[in-house]
Amino acid sequence: MASQRFQDMLGRNEKFVETYTMPPTLQQIKDNAPPGRGTMAIISCSDPRVCPEEFLGIKRGEALVIRNAGGRAVEAIRSLEVMGTIGAIQLIVVIHHTDCGGLFTCDDEVRRKLGERAPEHKHLIENKNFGTFQEIGIRQSILDDVEVIKNWKFLPEYTEVKGFAYTIEDGKLTELV
Template structure:
């Protein structure tokens, strides 16, 4: 079982200094973040937050999906969330490719037909961001008292710009 040895070794080092035991699992800064799975994004550090401050939901493109809404509702009602940030990013593959292009790329990589797989590409990131913020703000289980903002993260500068 050597496929994961490097990660298990790193985990043992992490666990040796682990100090999050007994944590209550709430968002202590009251923040929830919906962002992309892109590894260039460090959601806590980019906002000056620490472990335990925020709930983070990640998916391709950082879209507010049904699963993201479920997480946000739980966060608001059970986990101390009172501010929600929706944060897609620049140079996102989900906005730089068409559905057909992604299906071809994945199909070539897999050696299988991927024409049936949806990838939910983003044709217009600003329009998608506005739509996603509207979804959150209009959800019947997310009260108006919860602040919701739409931002764009620049992967080349590290800066956030608020658009919504």
């Protein structure tokens, strides 16, 4: 049961707390950042098999990691807007992955299944974009998301944007943009 699995995680948290050290505060990070050096943001999928902290070896405080279904830029913009007002973001990296659920469904299928689950609320999703990319594939979804970010009205002029594909089968990252 999921509830029991979460109880197990809570037990792991108790062990984690035993050796926990608080990270620097946001103010400390801002005060101690070398001149001209901001942070980076990684946008990736919420798939539990895909952990940027793991496959990029990200240390605590080293990068913002924004995760959502499919790793879609449109969903990440709100987080970039908020975090970008706290500190400079110099690099934004979009990472989509092989064997992603976004490749195995389409927006119409998501609408149909949600409509079956709650028919009385079907009108709330009839025009909603769910960001699936079965029709366009992983390469095009990355290219599209990099463009979304490059066209974002609040993108700082000094911020670089890159796009990568993560191959879940072998753990490799391939730069596309």
